[in-house]
Amino acid sequence: MKRIQITLLALIFCSILAAQEDYTQSLDGIEWVKVESKADIIVRTHGEKQLRIKAKASSKKPEKAKGLKLLGAGGSDNTDVGFYVVKEGNNLIVRNLRKWNNGNAEIYLPANQNISVTTNGTGQSDIRIYGFKGEIEANARLNGGIKIEDVSGPVTANSLNGGIDISFVEINQDSPITVYSTNGALDIKLPGDTPANLSLGSVNGEIYTNFEIKFPEKNGLKSVSTQKIRQTINGGGVKLQLKTTNGNIYLRKE
Amino acid sequence: MEKNHVIELLPEYLDGLLNKTQKTTVEAHLKDCNSCSHELSELKKLFKVFKEEKETTPSGNLKTNFFEQIELEKQNNSKVVSLDNVSVQGKNNWTNNLLKIAASVVLLVGVYFFGKQQQEQISGKEIAHLADETQAFKQTAMLSLMGNKSASKRIQGVNFIEEFSDPDEAIVSALADRMLNDENTNVRRTAVEVLSEFTASETVKNSFIKALKTEKDPGIQITIIQVLGKIQEKKAAASMQYLLEQDDTQPYVKEELESVLPNII
Known part of the structure; x- marks a missing residue:
């Protein structure tokens, strides 16, 4: 019996220790959280009203760096988890200082937080965002792709070379959704009953959809020609603009 | 009663609006009844006068005189007896009344068109003014959206140009x-x-x-x-x-x- 109690205590102690390694920051007076990274980044929601950056075993400093601080392009590590975090007015800047993928840096925020996530890595630097109800801006400036799931918008997403996958649980009708890419493909999933004004365009790519888009000369609803398409679905609603230069566009009904 | 009945039919009789039986009844009655045939000739005269009367176009000062005219009309009206008793009151009053009513109608129509034209001018100016205000409002809304912190809102502002x-x-x-x-x-x-x-x-x-x-x-x-x-x-x-x-x-x-x-x- 005593042994079990000791084990339990030890376990609790360990978990507290582990929890203490996470970095947390209050979000009082913060309108936007702006995340910048040169490596892969994952942003998730949680029930707490604060920012939490999970400490990962792989994010620990090497033995030789003991007593030293990690320096990055945008500042020095003031979080002990490899991030530089600073308030700028009502923005909270969260900068990932590592240039390599340290077992996926994970950031947790309340679901209604407005977030802006930018990656600028020459290597793979993907953005993954799950479950937000606030506004989302995602920019993969170089080689990363973007994956956004279970969100309601508005979303403003842009990539240079990576693809963009977004699945919406519903569409916020307040302000427009734009998903643009130069070389990546767009794969967008919407609930079938979403009212929207669609504006789709691809310079060199193709556009595919199973929404009923009426075209006088095209039969079937598989390929709906290139260039510009303007259509309303379900009676029309908020503007939904999908544009690529060289990639394909896939617009799916859920 | 019979007399009155025929007098009422006389204007229609002159216009040829009566059916055959009514027409024969009226014609038969006219042969017997002096007062009615006299009435008929009076009516013929009146109709002739109406035909010769040129259509008048109302002038601008009609509007200003309008209330004076109404006052005058009220006083006259109080002295005048209704059309049913015309034959009893005498023929001159009867024709006078009809002319006055015709004049009032012309006056009313004139005032109506004059007023309508005035109103159209005013409302035309008001619409132009409102359009200006809407334009200014849209412009402010667009510029303010384009200054928003959220990219989605700025895009909404940019798209506002379609308005x-x-x-x-x-x-x-x-x-x-x-x-x-x-x-x-x-x-x-x-x-x-x-x-x-x-x-x-x-x-x-x-x-x-x-x-x-x-x-x-x-x-x-x-x-x-x-x-x-x-x-x-x-x-x-x-x-x-x-x-x-x-x-x-x-x-x-x-x-x-x-x-x-x-x-x-």
């Missing part, structure tokens, strides 16, 4: 500013798409040419090159040449430039 049939210089300049300076790629690209509808404007053309040198996003570069190529803007040639010579210009952008440039020069 203007003929946007003025201030709006076009604000859009050009978004295209050249917004930190968000999607806002800049949406501004390019929207401005490509207004290539007749020198401000727009010059901003496109400027953007060729400043814009780093290849997707936007290609859109601008295509728009300038379509309108064969000669002034753009130097900027296109510059972009073509840059090392960091993407190969597919260079391809686009090489296909467009020969058509411009």
Whole structure:
């Protein structure tokens, strides 16, 4: 019996220790959280009203760096988890200082937080965002792709070379959704009953959809020609603009 | 009773509106009844006068005299007895009344058209004024949206241009500013798409040419090159040449430039 109690205590102690390694920051007076990274980044929601950056075993400093601080392009590590975090007015800047993928840096925020996530890595630097109800801006400036799931918008997403996958649980009708890419493909999933004004365009790519888009000369609803398409679905609603230069566009009904 | 009945039918009889039985009854009665045949001749005279009367057009001072006329009419009306008793009261009053009523009708119609015309002029001015106010309101809304912190809202502001049939210089300049300076790629690209509808404007053309040198996003570069190529803007040639010579210009952008440039020069 005593042994079990000791084990339990030890376990609790360990978990507290582990929890203490996470970095947390209050979000009082913060309108936007702006995340910048040169490596892969994952942003998730949680029930707490604060920012939490999970400490990962792989994010620990090497033995030789003991007593030293990690320096990055945008500042020095003031979080002990490899991030530089600073308030700028009502923005909270969260900068990932590592240039390599340290077992996926994970950031947790309340679901209604407005977030802006930018990656600028020459290597793979993907953005993954799950479950937000606030506004989302995602920019993969170089080689990363973007994956956004279970969100309601508005979303403003842009990539240079990576693809963009977004699945919406519903569409916020307040302000427009734009998903643009130069070389990546767009794969967008919407609930079938979403009212929207669609504006789709691809310079060199193709556009595919199973929404009923009426075209006088095209039969079937598989390929709906290139260039510009303007259509309303379900009676029309908020503007939904999908544009690529060289990639394909896939617009799916859920 | 019988007399009255026939008198009431006389105007219709003269107009030929009665059916055969009524007509024969009236004609039979007229032979027997002096007063009725007299009435008939009086009516004929009256109808003749009506026909000879020229249509009058109401003048502007009709409106000002309107209330005086009404007062006059009221006084006369109180002295006058209703049409049913005309035969008892005498023929002169009867015809006078009819003429007065006709005059009132003409007066009313005249005042109506005069008033209507005045009202149309006023409401025309009001509509123009309201349209001005709506335009100003839309412009304020658009500019304020374009200054918003959220990229989605700024895009909403940029798209607001669709609400203007003929946007003025201030709006076009604000859009050009978004295209050249917004930190968000999607806002800049949406501004390019929207401005490509207004290539007749020198401000727009010059901003496109400027953007060729400043814009780093290849997707936007290609859109601008295509728009300038379509309108064969000669002034753009130097900027296109510059972009073509840059090392960091993407190969597919260079391809686009090489296909467009020969058509411009």
